[in-house]
Amino acid sequence: MPIVKLGEEGRWTNYHCTGTCDAATRFALRSGDAPRGRDEIAIAAKSVQDWLVEAAAAKRRVRPLGAGWSPSNVNISSQSWLLHTRRFNRCFRINADDVRPGIDAGALMLVEAGALVDEVSDKLEEQGRSLWTSGAGNGQTFAGAAATGTHGSMIAAGGIQDHIRAVQIVTPGGIHWVEPDVGVMSDAFIAATGSAPLRDDAMFAAVQLPVGALGIVTALVVESVPKFLVRPIQNLRKVDCAALDWLAEGDFRRFSAAYALDQDPDFVQMIVNPYKPFKRPAMLRFLYREPWRDDYPRATPGQLGAGYDALSLLGRFLNDYPWARGALLQFAMKQGYASGPDVDAPPVYGSWGEGLDTHRPLADLFNASVTIDRADLAHVFEMVCAVYARHGGSTVVTLRFMERAQGLLAPARFAHNAVIDFDGPRSQRTADAYARVLERLDAEGVAFTRHWAKSCRLDALRVAADYGEDFRRWRAAQRRLLPDPADRALFGSEVLDGLGLTC
Numbered sequence: 001m002p003i004v005k006l007g008e009e010g011r012w013t014n015y016h017c018t019g020t021c022d023a024a025t026r027f028a029l030r031s032g033d034a035p036r037g038r039d040e041i042a043i044a045a046k047s048v049q050d051w052l053v054e055a056a057a058a059k060r061r062v063r064p065l066g067a068g069w070s071p072s073n074v075n076i077s078s079q080s081w082l083l084h085t086r087r088f089n090r091c092f093r094i095n096a097d098d099v100r101p102g103i104d105a106g107a108l109m110l111v112e113a114g115a116l117v118d119e120v121s122d123k124l125e126e127q128g129r130s131l132w133t134s135g136a137g138n139g140q141t142f143a144g145a146a147a148t149g150t151h152g153s154m155i156a157a158g159g160i161q162d163h164i165r166a167v168q169i170v171t172p173g174g175i176h177w178v179e180p181d182v183g184v185m186s187d188a189f190i191a192a193t194g195s196a197p198l199r200d201d202a203m204f205a206a207v208q209l210p211v212g213a214l215g216i217v218t219a220l221v222v223e224s225v226p227k228f229l230v231r232p233i234q235n236l237r238k239v240d241c242a243a244l245d246w247l248a249e250g251d252f253r254r255f256s257a258a259y260a261l262d263q264d265p266d267f268v269q270m271i272v273n274p275y276k277p278f279k280r281p282a283m284l285r286f287l288y289r290e291p292w293r294d295d296y297p298r299a300t301p302g303q304l305g306a307g308y309d310a311l312s313l314l315g316r317f318l319n320d321y322p323w324a325r326g327a328l329l330q331f332a333m334k335q336g337y338a339s340g341p342d343v344d345a346p347p348v349y350g351s352w353g354e355g356l357d358t359h360r361p362l363a364d365l366f367n368a369s370v371t372i373d374r375a376d377l378a379h380v381f382e383m384v385c386a387v388y389a390r391h392g393g394s395t396v397v398t399l400r401f402m403e404r405a406q407g408l409l410a411p412a413r414f415a416h417n418a419v420i421d422f423d424g425p426r427s428q429r430t431a432d433a434y435a436r437v438l439e440r441l442d443a444e445g446v447a448f449t450r451h452w453a454k455s456c457r458l459d460a461l462r463v464a465a466d467y468g469e470d471f472r473r474w475r476a477a478q479r480r481l482l483p484d485p486a487d488r489a490l491f492g493s494e495v496l497d498g499l500g501l502t503c
């Protein structure tokens with residue numbers, strides 16, 4: 001039986017301690033040992049469906065959990081049945097006769113929904129393949145990361161959900177295999193997974209980013225590219241505010257030439273101190289992609305510049321000594337940032353997966369962001385930093401870039417996106433300062449969206465307005481998957497109801 005009950009009803013707190021489920025009954029979905037992935041997910045999906053029916057009979061709502069990382073509390077639901085998926089994490093190769101004509105089976109992998117991004121990345125790299133983007137850490141489950149549109153700063157890529165080519169999703173009424181119109185997997189393969197095929201572009205775009213409100217995702221078909229190397233450059237540089245114009249125009253080459261290498265970068269990230277962002281050095285990270293070669297000298301994640309956690313340790317100081325905020329943040333940036341390898345250091349290389357780490361839990365974390373049209377960056381960024389700093393925001397501000405991401409509810413919905421993140425220690429003042437930023441953007445008429453996983457002060461009216469027709473298409477897909485209102489309510493929670501996704 002792939003689902004086991006974990007103890008009696010009690011409390012469960014998410015990974016970063018931003019929310020607690022009271023009176024939660026916890027269950028775990030676990031991998032089996034079937035030799036073929038399709039057999040294993042057929043067994044798991046059936047037992048998930050039975051579990052959903054039992055939860056409904058017990059008059060309990062359900063909440064599927066990935067790694068529990070989301071600080072927005074989209075993973076929190078009290079008086080519910082929680083389904084931990086973390087141990088449902090096997091990955092399987094796909095054979096040429098499992099796919100429809102014209103599909104490259106070698107680029108695909110069948111992934112159980114609880115596999116961590118890190119585990120998927122490792123499995124792909126063992127096979128000479130790679131993900132082409134992911135978030136700054138890789139300790140989320142693949143399904144959980146896709147559910148909220150997780151992204152990094154690969155400038156020509158979208159979100160992690162763009163890797164998904166097919167989704168198995170389970171509701172009380174059915175086990176569905178969702179693909180785009182053109183199809184991906186053979187009918188025989190889909191039948192062997194115990195699912196009914198649902199080939200429909202709009203449905204597929206809905207389930208690529210379901211925010212945990214469309215059913216339980218049990219398996220994914222993930223696409224990959226040939227493995228590649230990245231050369232990181234990481235440095236602290238004073239950035240001229242004129243450089244924002246280059247970034248807004250997408251002239252990343254010019255930005256790179258000014259602050260790192262005179263080459264086209266594949267990844268550009270800038271972390272600034274919002275207190276005088278152009279007078280104090282910013283933390284810059286660039287990645288340059290190169291073809292794979294086996295003989296590159298191996299480097300540690302630290303040498304590759306992974307992680308910048310030390311910044312989160314300063315919360316109390318920043319809250320208690322407002323007059324020192326700018327200087328303290330700068331001190332933390334310097335101490336906490338793996339400065340280097342810089343341009344003049346001997347180059348180091350790593351695969352995509354080697355340059356990431358799985359992260360350690362942080363209590364009292366504040367995570368928020370806004371995604372804007374990159375073209376607005378030049379006139380918005382300084383204003384955002386000024387408002388945030390004036391009202392006591394006590395985190396660094398990170399700037400990342402990405403193209404339009406797939407999924408009807410993808411926050412990266414502009415053709416070219418700049419994402420401004422406010423990540424660091426939690427305090428009421430920081431949350432209030434972020435709220436002032438949002439008010440100011442609205443007052444200036446700047447279009448923006450917010451991250452589903454972060455503490456972004458979203459509500460149902462705003463979600464409907466931000467996503468417009470795409471939101472209506474997503475709701476229509478939801479009504480097809482979950483035609484009975486009671487089944488839609490089964491996936492509800494205070495947070496998801498508040499976002500207008502489940503009521």
Ligand SMILES: Cc1cc2nc3c(=O)[nH]c(=O)nc-3n(C[C@H](O)[C@H](O)[C@H](O)COP(=O)(O)OP(=O)(O)OC[C@H]3O[C@@H](n4cnc5c(N)ncnc54)[C@H](O)[C@@H]3O)c2cc1C
Pocket residue numbers: 016063064065066067068069070071074075085113114134135136137139140141142143144145146147148149150151152211212213215216217218359367451453
């Ligand atoms: C330290 C830290 C760093 C981060 N870095 C980034 C970053 O660089 N870029 C970025 O974009 N985001 C980032 N995030 C946000 C993070 O990627 C998201 O919170 C992501 O959703 C976490 O995945 P998870 O597996 O923990 O999902 P959870 O938090 O467990 O769940 C997220 C949502 O998905 C649903 N869900 C999970 N599994 C399933 C399933 N099998 N079926 C159906 N629904 C499911 C849950 O019910 C919930 O609604 C970061 C968060 C933290 C805390």
